[in-house]
Amino acid sequence: QVQLVESGGGSVQAGGSLRLSCAASGYTSSGFFYWGWFRQAAGKEREGVAAISTGIVSTYYADSVKDRFTISRDSAKNTLFLQMNSLKPEDTAMYYCAADTQGNTVIHGTWATPPDYNLWGQGTQVTVSS
Numbered sequence: 001q002v003q004l005v006e007s008g009g010g011s012v013q014a015g016g017s018l019r020l021s022c023a024a025s026g027y028t029s030s031g032f033f034y035w036g037w038f039r040q041a042a043g044k045e046r047e048g049v050a051a052i053s054t055g056i057v058s059t060y061y062a063d064s065v066k067d068r069f070t071i072s073r074d075s076a077k078n079t080l081f082l083q084m085n086s087l088k089p090e091d092t093a094m095y096y097c098a099a100d101t102q103g104n105t106v107i108h109g110t111w112a113t114p115p116d117y118n119l120w121g122q123g124t125q126v127t128v129s130s
Contacts, residue, residue, distance in 0.1 A: 002101075003025045008021050010126070014088055017083070019083050020124060022097030022121060036051030036071070038096045038117075040096070044093075051071065068086045084126070094124070097121040
């Protein structure tokens with residue numbers, strides 16, 4: 001059974017840092033077309049935060065997190081990371097790890113569309129206080 005399990009969320013003050021992890025089991029991450037992080041704040045739609053493509057490795061970021069967040073992966077450990085620095089109250093959300101094993105991200109040419117990802121973790125809460 002394929003599973004994505006997030007960890008590392010928590011509560012921090014503005015300006016602080018957190019590192020999220022997503023461990024994949026039951027499937028090798030080299031088979032993911034895209035592997036990424038999404039977030040959903042209360043009352044808002046789920047949005048793409050960052051993603052990494054696993055063919056020709058490239059990274060992608062939402063404008064709101066560029067230069068503050070860094071996505072990376074450890075292929076040997078089947079783990080995805082999101083280093084979040086200079087956190088702001090508007091970063092408060094549930095953060096989800098997601099993977100595309102079907103190639104929809106490639107077909108549609110986008111990395112940040114939630115329906116293109118067929119594997120999802122349960123989420124980890126990030127709360128940033130001012």
